[in-house]
Amino acid sequence: MSGRANISAQGNRLLVLACGAIAKELVQLKSMLGVEFDLQCLPAGYHNTPQNIVPDMKAILDARGDEYDRILIGYGDCGTGGGLDRLLETYPKATRLPGAHCYAFFAGLPEFDAMMQEELGSFFLTDYLALHFETLIWKGMGLDRYPDLLGMYFANYKRVVYLAQTDDAAITAKAKAAADKLGLDFERRDTGYGLLYDDLKTFIESAKGEPAHV
Amino acid sequence: MSDQDEDIILKDLDDNELVAQMQDDLYDGMIPEVTEGTQILLDRGWDANMVLNDALVEGMRIVGEDFRDGILFVPEVLQSANAMKGGMGLLRPILANSSVNSSVGTFVIGTVKGDIHDIGKNLVGMMLEGAGFEVVDLGINTDVDQFLHAIDEHDPAILGMSALLTTTMPYMGVVIEELDKRDMLKDLPVMVGGAPLNQEFADAINAHTYGRDAAMSSELAKAIVGKNR
Numbered sequence: 001m002s003g004r005a006n007i008s009a010q011g012n013r014l015l016v017l018a019c020g021a022i023a024k025e026l027v028q029l030k031s032m033l034g035v036e037f038d039l040q041c042l043p044a045g046y047h048n049t050p051q052n053i054v055p056d057m058k059a060i061l062d063a064r065g066d067e068y069d070r071i072l073i074g075y076g077d078c079g080t081g082g083g084l085d086r087l088l089e090t091y092p093k094a095t096r097l098p099g100a101h102c103y104a105f106f107a108g109l110p111e112f113d114a115m116m117q118e119e120l121g122s123f124f125l126t127d128y129l130a131l132h133f134e135t136l137i138w139k140g141m142g143l144d145r146y147p148d149l150l151g152m153y154f155a156n157y158k159r160v161v162y163l164a165q166t167d168d169a170a171i172t173a174k175a176k177a178a179a180d181k182l183g184l185d186f187e188r189r190d191t192g193y194g195l196l197y198d199d200l201k202t203f204i205e206s207a208k209g210e211p212a213h214v
Numbered sequence: 215m216s217d218q219d220e221d222i223i224l225k226d227l228d229d230n231e232l233v234a235q236m237q238d239d240l241y242d243g244m245i246p247e248v249t250e251g252t253q254i255l256l257d258r259g260w261d262a263n264m265v266l267n268d269a270l271v272e273g274m275r276i277v278g279e280d281f282r283d284g285i286l287f288v289p290e291v292l293q294s295a296n297a298m299k300g301g302m303g304l305l306r307p308i309l310a311n312s313s314v315n316s317s318v319g320t321f322v323i324g325t326v327k328g329d330i331h332d333i334g335k336n337l338v339g340m341m342l343e344g345a346g347f348e349v350v351d352l353g354i355n356t357d358v359d360q361f362l363h364a365i366d367e368h369d370p371a372i373l374g375m376s377a378l379l380t381t382t383m384p385y386m387g388v389v390i391e392e393l394d395k396r397d398m399l400k401d402l403p404v405m406v407g408g409a410p411l412n413q414e415f416a417d418a419i420n421a422h423t424y425g426r427d428a429a430m431s432s433e434l435a436k437a438i439v440g441k442n443r
Binding site for chain 2: 081100148152
């Protein structure tokens with residue numbers, strides 16, 4: 001990323017500061033919506049170490065926050081235990097996506113709650129997590145080194161729910177293979193970009209109503 | 215932890231060397247070796263409590279510290295816990311029948327409603343058992359009525375609640391509020407723990423104690439009941 005903020009069509013300087021696990025979707029949405037914003041991502045591996053999210057986010061906001069008029073944080077709570085919201089209270093220009101995690105904002109909040117009501121033992125995959133299951137989940141949880149931990153991790157899970165952002169048979173096959181490897185039932189739900197699309201659009205449009213950066 | 219390549223014959227080690235080696239093996243998650251070491255110490259006439267505290271609990275304390283310091287990660291800690299379980303399998307029946315092993319108190323523990331994650335809770339339960347508590351494990355997805363019923367039934371010295379999810383941790387506050395309504399908090403310290411929790415949250419929901427990790431939870435529980443084995 002250059003050291004100078006790009007300016008949107010409305011003259012506002014917009015930053016989307018997001019989890020690397022939704023970077024591809026954000027790039028696609030940027031193209032679909034035909035909008036201009038800067039995108040910076042934190043490592044997707046923080047999925048397994050959420051304690052890194054808040055300090056890294058703070059460092060970026062401190063270093064670059066002044067370059068932008070509005071900042072969309074491309075995270076849910078994501079295991080920070082409310083830490084991300086507490087951080088953002090001190091950065092009024094920044095707002096985050098709704099829900100506890102990407103599963104909720106891809107599926108929709110009531111839809112996600114309904115899935116959990118239906119089966120508490122649901123393990124969720126997105127396109128990114130299905131594609132990177134081996135690295136992020138299997139190796140990330142140490143199952144490549146200690147396969148006997150599978151029961152400790154997943155004994156209470158019943159099914160894998162693949163929340164599909166795209167209609168891609170290859171990714172679906174990977175998600176199904178992941179479910180098989182975990183010994184869980186498999187379901188696929190088409191979610192598309194869900195609230196990520198809606199909130200990104202709202203973020204861009206709300207900036208239109210604000211005075212442009214001079 | 216050990217860099218030695220050659221096989222170590224556990225039974226050839228003296229007591230101090232064996233205990234140190236068992237702590238290393240526990241750190242490395244070597245289940246058969248920890249189990250074998252436990253049996254050797256018992257065969258040498260060691261008291262089961264000494265084996266438990268000097269080799270296993272002390273080993274897990276080191277594991278807990280290195281986890282806290284970012285040297286060890288969850289998979290390694292779980293392997294160490296499995297190794298401790300191997301030793302505990304031999305010690306548990308002896309401790310249960312020992313006249314000197316009067317329980318330091320009952321600890322009721324459960325993962326709260328809406329949450330199915332039990333790895334942390336199980337680790338805490340094992341460490342508490344090692345510390346001499348009688349642990350009543352209510353399992354996962356435990357609602358307030360189940361907690362209340364268990365308190366009535368077991369009259370615990372401490373109630374413990376665990377959660378992994380940001381969405382489920384507020385339920386701990388629901389349980390504490392219900393205990394408060396029933397005027398039970400003054401006699402029943404409540405300990406809370408789980409990956410997304412911190413001291414600030416524990417204070418906000420009026421929990422007595424925040425257990426940062428399994429080893430620390432066990433130490434804090436012993437301090438609460440005022441007994442050390």
